[in-house]
Amino acid sequence: MQIRCKLTLEYGDEKTARIVYDSVRIDDEEFVDTRLDKNRIVATITARSTGSLLHTLNDYLACVSVAEKVVDND
Incomplete structure (x- = not known):
């Protein structure tokens, strides 16, 4: 069984979205596909299970959170 989750994060401008995208895209593996669409x-x-999906989503959002904090401190 394959479970998919589509997450859309919207930012105030394209520059912020690009910085966060560039930061988290590095960690993408075969189970995460990230793309940038303007802002x-x-x-x-x-994932193959709900537990695995939740774990991956949690890790991904933690990376996003760190990237956002770096942008906010800039």
Whole structure:
């Protein structure tokens, strides 16, 4: 079984979205597909179980949170 989650993060401007995108894209593996769409980051996460999906989503959002804090401190 494959479970997918599509997450859309919208930012106030394209520059902020690009910085966060560039920061989290590095960690993408085969189960995370991240793309940039103007001021939005769209991530599709694929997993084999609900638990695995939640774990991956938690890790991804933690990376996003760190990137956002760096942008805010700039």
